[in-house]
Amino acid sequence: MKTVLPLDDAAADLATVGGKGASLARLARAGLPVPGGFHITTGAYRAFVSAFGEEIAHAEEARGLFAEHDMPAEIAAEIRRAYEALGDDVAVAVRSSATAEDLPDMSFAGQQDTFLNVRGEALLDAVKRCWASLWNPRAIAYREQNGVPHDGVALAVVVQELVEAESAGVMFTADPVTGNRDEIVVNASWGLGEAVVGGQVTPDTVVVSGGAVVRSQVGDKTVMTVRTPDGTREEPVPEELRGRPVLEGARAVELAA
Missing domain, CATH: 3.30.470.20 (ATP-grasp fold, B domain)
Structure with a gap:
């Protein structure tokens, strides 16, 4: 599976880029004025956690595992290339997009984290923090309340140019x-x-x-x-x-x- 996709890519579906990412991809393909950017797929998340995934369920502070591990060099390089293609030192929004999100019978809105006004090398850290937020206490509790298995979820990340909004x-x-x-x-x-x-x-x-x-x-x-x-x-x-x-x-x- 590719680890980075263009924002409007036809392959950007729920399983690959999560609920938020899939919706944004449809909007972009329809010609609506969606800020430019790219997806970091669930494949990238799974590749990252493959080194310590079995520890997550037993960790008192699962998010700490994400900070302790380096992002694989190939994934980091792909993310840097996609970011640099947006322009020189562009400010971006780094947005979590889970596979269990915006479903017909439940909404995970606000369960995972978003980071705004991110630039340069800070992007890679923001991506890891998004991934880690899949394991914050409110996200874990919401999945348990709704019978969503923890081992069945994954997190994509949407990176978009930040609108300087009034x-x-x-x-x-x-x-x-x-x-x-x-x-x-x-x-x-x-x-x-x-x-x-x-x-x-x-x-x-x-x-x-x-x-x-x-x-x-x-x-x-x-x-x-x-x-x-x-x-x-x-x-x-x-x-x-x-x-x-x-x-x-x-x-x-x-x-x-």
């Missing part, structure tokens, strides 16, 4: 509470999207149906994720922005379209 969020093409497919629900807040995905902020909610905004609620946006020279940090939202809608109606309708 605001960000999540858009659902079906209402996540009711399942209604006639409504598109947008959650949005100031800064990068991690504060929204990680649940640190109460975002705005905008509901679009039939080409118009049918409901909206302004959230108390107290925290935002911002870039730093070597990563990100959380900081308070300026007072004048907390009660201001992130998305005007026309912008929300454009997104939904």
